[in-house]
Amino acid sequence: MKKWIAGAVIALTAMTGTAMAEGHGDYPERPIMMMVSYGAGGATDFQARIVTMTAGNEDALNMPVAILNKSGAGGRVGWNWLATQADADGYTLGAYNVPHFIAQSIEGGVSYSTDSFEPIANWGADPAVFVVGADSEFNSMEDVIAYATANPGGLTFSGAGLFVGHHIAALQLEKAAGVQLAYIPNNAGGAGAMRAVIAGEVLGGVNNLSDAFRAREAGTVKILGVFDVERNSFIDDVPTMMEQGYEIDNASVNYRGVMVPAGTPQPIIDHLAAIVPTMFENGRVASRMEAGGSPMHIMNRDEVLEMWAQRQVTLEALLADL
Amino acid sequence: MEFLFYMGDVFTPINFGLLLLGTIGGLILGATPGLSPTMTVALMIPFTFKLEPQQGLILLGAAYTSTVAGGAVSAILLKIPGAPANIATTLDGHTMAQNGQGAKALQLSFIASAIGGLFGVFLLIFLTPVLATWALAFGPSELFWLAILGVTVIGTLDSSSVVKGLLSGCIGLWLATIGFDDIMGAQRFIFHPALGGGINVIPALIGLFAIPQVISMFAKGRANVDAEIITVQRHPIGAAFREIFNRKRALGIGTAVGSIIGLIPGVGGQIAGLVAYDQSKKMSPEADKFGTGHPEGVIAAESANNAMVGPSLVPLLTLSIPGSPTAAVLLGGLLIHGIFPGPALFTQYPQVVWPFINSMLIGQILMCVFGLMIAGWAANVARVPRAVMAAVVLGLAVFGSYSVQNSMGDVYVMASLGLAMHFLERFGFSAAPLVLGLILGPIAEANFMQGAMIANATVGQMTYFFTGWLNWLLIVIVIASISYSVWMELRQRRYTTKEDASA
Numbered sequence: 040m041k042k043w044i045a046g047a048v049i050a051l052t053a054m055t056g057t058a059m060a061e062g063h064g065d066y067p068e069r070p071i072m073m074m075v076s077y078g079a080g081g082a083t084d085f086q087a088r089i090v091t092m093t094a095g096n097e098d099a100l101n102m103p104v105a106i107l108n109k110s111g112a113g114g115r116v117g118w119n120w121l122a123t124q125a126d127a128d129g130y131t132l133g134a135y136n137v138p139h140f141i142a143q144s145i146e147g148g149v150s151y152s153t154d155s156f157e158p159i160a161n162w163g164a165d166p167a168v169f170v171v172g173a174d175s176e177f178n179s180m181e182d183v184i185a186y187a188t189a190n191p192g193g194l195t196f197s198g199a200g201l202f203v204g205h206h207i208a209a210l211q212l213e214k215a216a217g218v219q220l221a222y223i224p225n226n227a228g229g230a231g232a233m234r235a236v237i238a239g240e241v242l243g244g245v246n247n248l249s250d251a252f253r254a255r256e257a258g259t260v261k262i263l264g265v266f267d268v269e270r271n272s273f274i275d276d277v278p279t280m281m282e283q284g285y286e287i288d289n290a291s292v293n294y295r296g297v298m299v300p301a302g303t304p305q306p307i308i309d310h311l312a313a314i315v316p317t318m319f320e321n322g323r324v325a326s327r328m329e330a331g332g333s334p335m336h337i338m339n340r341d342e343v344l345e346m347w348a349q350r351q352v353t354l355e356a357l358l359a360d361l
Numbered sequence: 362m363e364f365l366f367y368m369g370d371v372f373t374p375i376n377f378g379l380l381l382l383g384t385i386g387g388l389i390l391g392a393t394p395g396l397s398p399t400m401t402v403a404l405m406i407p408f409t410f411k412l413e414p415q416q417g418l419i420l421l422g423a424a425y426t427s428t429v430a431g432g433a434v435s436a437i438l439l440k441i442p443g444a445p446a447n448i449a450t451t452l453d454g455h456t457m458a459q460n461g462q463g464a465k466a467l468q469l470s471f472i473a474s475a476i477g478g479l480f481g482v483f484l485l486i487f488l489t490p491v492l493a494t495w496a497l498a499f500g501p502s503e504l505f506w507l508a509i510l511g512v513t514v515i516g517t518l519d520s521s522s523v524v525k526g527l528l529s530g531c532i533g534l535w536l537a538t539i540g541f542d543d544i545m546g547a548q549r550f551i552f553h554p555a556l557g558g559g560i561n562v563i564p565a566l567i568g569l570f571a572i573p574q575v576i577s578m579f580a581k582g583r584a585n586v587d588a589e590i591i592t593v594q595r596h597p598i599g600a601a602f603r604e605i606f607n608r609k610r611a612l613g614i615g616t617a618v619g620s621i622i623g624l625i626p627g628v629g630g631q632i633a634g635l636v637a638y639d640q641s642k643k644m645s646p647e648a649d650k651f652g653t654g655h656p657e658g659v660i661a662a663e664s665a666n667n668a669m670v671g672p673s674l675v676p677l678l679t680l681s682i683p684g685s686p687t688a689a690v691l692l693g694g695l696l697i698h699g700i701f702p703g704p705a706l707f708t709q710y711p712q713v714v715w716p717f718i719n720s721m722l723i724g725q726i727l728m729c730v731f732g733l734m735i736a737g738w739a740a741n742v743a744r745v746p747r748a749v750m751a752a753v754v755l756g757l758a759v760f761g762s763y764s765v766q767n768s769m770g771d772v773y774v775m776a777s778l779g780l781a782m783h784f785l786e787r788f789g790f791s792a793a794p795l796v797l798g799l800i801l802g803p804i805a806e807a808n809f810m811q812g813a814m815i816a817n818a819t820v821g822q823m824t825y826f827f828t829g830w831l832n833w834l835l836i837v838i839v840i841a842s843i844s845y846s847v848w849m850e851l852r853q854r855r856y857t858t859k860e861d862a863s864a
Contacts, residue, residue, distance in 0.1 A: 078686070079403035085693040088407065109766050111558020112541030119557060120768075148548055195818045201546040221818035226543040226807035227626075230689060234626060234682045238497040241815060257681045257703025330699030 066129055066307055067102040073132040073297065074125065076117025078110040082165070082229070082247065082333070083295055087134045089327045090162045090319050099318045100311075104132070113200050114139055115149050122151035127300040129307035132159070137294040141350050142202040145358050153351055154301060157308055158343035160315040161296035163328070164336035166267035166289070167208040168251045168277065169196075170236055170260040171243045180264045180283045183243060187218040195221045197232035197244040202358075205232070205245040208266040208291035210357055212245075215285040236260060247293065248273060249332045266291045273334060290353045294336070296343060312340035363707075364486050364722075367715035371723055376419050379412075380720055383423030384727045390424075391431020394567055395761025397444040398428040399686040406694050414698035414710075418717040421694050423724035425687060429667055430474040430728050437466045437659070438742045439754050441571040441761070445562055445631040446666035448796055449638035451570055453651065453658030460654050461594045463740030468601035469656055470663040471732030476605070477616045477664030478725040481671030484620055485678075486718060492624055492672060493679040499625045501812035502826045506835035507625065508805035511632050513842040514639040515794040522789065523850050529790040533798020536560050536778075537806075544810045555770025562631075564762035564771040565778055565799055569792040571758045572779020578751035593740050598733050604656060611657035614641040615664030623669025626676050626684035631800050635793070637665030643845060670721065678702050678714070 073091060077083045084106065091104035109117035118140050121133040135156065144152040171177045177186070187194040198205030201224050209222040225231040229247050236244040237259045245266070246254075252273045254260045265271055265279045267289045280287040297315055299308060318324070319337045328335050338346065370376060383405070390401040405424050409417030432443025437454035450470060457466040484492065499507070515530035516523045539550040540559025551557055605612060618637040622628060641661035642651040651658050674691070676684035681702045683689035695702055700710050707714055745753070762775035782792055816825035826832065 079400065079406075079690060081689065085696065089697070092410065107767055109768065111561075111766075113543065115541060116558035119554060123554075146546070193818050195815050200543050221814065223811055223814050223818075224544050225811065226803070230683050231626075234497070234676075234680075235500070237680060237682065238500060240500040253681050253701050253703070256701055257705070259680060259703075327697060331696040332701065 066310060067100055069130065070102050071100065071104045071130050071132060072107050073104050073134060074107050074109055074117055074121050075134045076109055076114035076121075076136075079108050081110075082249065083134055083136060084108060085331065086163055086295060086328065086333050089331070089333075090324055092327075093318055093321045093324060096318075096321075099321075100314055113143070113203060115143055118143075118151050119149055121300055122155040125300050127302035127304075129299065129303050129311070131300065132311075133298050133300070135294075135296055135298045136204075137296075137347065138207050138290060138350050138354055139203050139293070141347065142207060142354050142358060145351075145354055146202050153347050156298040157301055157303060158340055158347060159297040159299060159308070159311045160319065160340060161294055161338035161343050161346070162319045162335060163293075163295040163333055165204075165293040165295070165334055166248045166265050166271060167204050167245050167291045167293070168248050168262050168266065168274075169208075169212075169243060169264045169280075170233070170246050170251050170254070170262050172236055172239055173259050173261060175242070175261060177243065177263065178261070180280065180285065183263065184216045184218060186242070187216070187220055192219045192221055194218075194243070195223055195241040197223045197225050197235040197241045198246070199229040199232050200224045200226075204247075204291045204293040205229070207354065207357065208245045208287075211266065211287045211291060212280070212285065214357070215280070215287050233260075249334065252332055271334060273332065288353070290350065290357065294338075294343075294346065296338070308340075363711065364715050364719055367711065368719055370415065370712070370716040371419065371719045376416060376716070376720075379416055379420045380423045380723060381727065383420045383720070384427045384724050385731060387424035387427030387724075388431040388434075388728060388731060391428030391443055392434035393761070394435050394439070394441040394443060394571070394757045395563055395764045396428075397563055398425060398432070398446075399444075399690055400765070401425075401428040402687055402690045402694070406690065406697070409694055410697065414700060414713045415716050417694060417698060418713055419720040421691060422717045422720035423727070425691070426478055426667070426670055426721050426724040427728040429670055430471060430478070430663070430732065432666075433470040433474065433659075433663055434467065434739060435757075437470060438463060438739060439571065439757070440574045441754065441758065442566050445566065445796070445800055446634050446669075447662075448566065448570075448793055449634040449662035449665075450659060452638065452662075452793060453653075453655050454662075456652070456654035457656070457659065458740065458743050461743065462596070462654065463593060463743050464737045465594070465596040465601060465604075465656070466659050467736035467739060468596060468598060468733055469605060469659050471729050471736065472601055472605050473612060473615065473660040473664040474667040474732075475725045475729035476612060477619055478667035478670055478728075479722065480616050481620050481623065481668040482718065482721050482725065483671070485671035485674060489675055489679055492675045496624050496626055496676040496680070496682075496684060498831055499628075501808040501815065502829070503831050503835060504625070504628065504808040505805055505812055505826065506832055506839065507628060508801045508808065510835060510839050510842060511636065511797065511801045512805065513839055513846065514636060515797050516843075516846045517643065517849065518635065518639055518791075518794050518797065523846060525788075525790050526794045529785065529792075529795040530798040532785075533795040533800075534802040535798075536565070536795075537799045537802025544807055544814075553770075553773075555768070555773055559803075560774055560778075560799065561765055561771055562796075562800060563765045564775040566796060567758045567761050568775035568777070568779035569782045569796060571754050572776065573783040573786050573792070575751045575755045575758070575779075576783045578747045578754075581747060593743055595737060601733075605660060608657050608660055610644065611641045611661040612664050614644065615661035616668045618661075619665030619668030620672050622665075623672040624675060624684075626682065628804060632797070633669045634662040634666040635797055637661045648849075667725070678706055679704060 094100045094104040125131040262277045432447040436442045436447040436450040440455040442448045454466045615637040619633045622633040673685045676682045677688040683692045762771045816822040
């Protein structure tokens, strides 16, 4: 035990020592850390570990990326930490979830906004879908909205919480269909929200496409619509909301990607922005993501910057009348 | 009986090697303060990337079972519960260790864990389809009543006084409100960024149990330099087995309560140990011995927290819903190999699922064997001089709280809660009810809020919370539990006056 503690002390001293090294000529010269603002085992954490697993390759960053989980308050704890406390030296990356962090910054009470971070690249896009239990009488969004029109505020449906993609999708649906719905945020996240649908506690639910796809394979739910501009290859038989006559765009799609705190030296940002997307394109990464039922969507830095700016505008409008 | 068919797969050289690795690694990591079973399994997932699905899951299954039992080691020897599941173990286990019966306490805890654990896994093997419907029966209203049932335990958990027990339970409930409220989106009592995510249970546990211990050890060390040296009694393993089988009631209650509670998604392992401890105390003729180093306390708590391992996987394997944080991590472990849990799992991937379940069966037995081997040796920890012990525990407490999410904030939380608990303990309050409040608060609140929102949109709150046989069953148990506590309190008072009269 004592030896072990002594070893830990030496390791810690060594780590602080290297942290003081300056300059970014041959960046990266030590392992990189990536903060994930959700707990170990969650979808974001799980995907972050897969997409960074080839970082140590010589044609990638040539240094491994270690995942650091800082979970709590729907991601706010981790993003607050990244914006205010993390070193902007290129050795601390963060995973982002859009629209979550943008919606939270619009809502207020947090110390970050889109200006606090610099995007590097996007690896995944998980659209929200509308699910009902396998034995539900609803077979299309039309049935759902007809019920909601007949019972204003009586259509209960679950989602992962407030100011996350599911909540945005719920607000969009209410606005587009012109009905009043009862959105029930679940404290146990997407899994809890799905459970509520399967157990019949609520009439329907908004959930992640990847989880809904799995639940449909298990025969416990029906998927009625996709909150995206086009159909998804995992479930290409399910129509989009737009196809069913509701003006709903892709504002609620859960984009996941890598960013760094603002103030990170520009050469490092450029280096990462050039390398990281190629890391995501690695065949091993793609096959693991495919096997896990996680839809990939690779975007470079410029595309992500544009996407962030668009979301900021859409979400401000959507959350203004809340 | 299909599981017997795949039993051979567990014993191929590589698989059995991984099983051993998982069991021993799990025991060590589980015994390390701050590393809960969930974290241990999460830490092992990256290692399974390179393994075959079958091998990876054998490693994870063995690690999961043995970390749950490993938590008892630090709970008994150091009074630091490794995870919420081990809180109840500290109550009698640590007292036993202080009396020199550490070896016995460890042996009892490992044997009870193995028996409870085997029962739980057998439930998973034979009754999965039946249990799956059960796991769905607990909606917001049922979970709310269940949490209330847990709250009624608070009063009797503390042996000294019902009122003080309830008071510290209330402090725990208040602490649970700190942070960001998931349902309404309100920020409550956040005075420091470290509290933004609320109070994490693991650092709180470490602080509340270990720090008062450390402070009193330092204080005693100064007061009398030549403090009595604890003689660690040897305890033959055979005697431990006999002891367990003589205490069938505690073992039975622990196993039954653990299996039932383990099945309920979201509540599971956290309170199984405490509820089992409380129930066996209430049904025991020697109720007053609980808390003073009574073997039944250890047996009930440990059989319960391992019995919950098997059933807690039922919702995951059949419905693809992770019922506990650890199950969520295991889901990641399955997905990474392209295996989707669900009803088709057992027909599509029998060569993965059955070895996984078998690894938990064999893992329980191996864990018990290794545990018994180290028990006698590990109990000598009690002989370490107080000053050294206090320093080591303090170091582990800081390390453990920091490692939960690499955050100094958690260390501050641990230290301030620990310091506050030291003063509370001097006034006769105890940590267990406080922690129970901290765990149950969010469950009760979130489920009440969700239930109320659903009720307002549909049938109305009175109908929602007071309809259905399961709701009523829980309400009846709540009333019974409260009246029992009141009755006990009255009876005890009468005794006190009698003694006073005779004195």
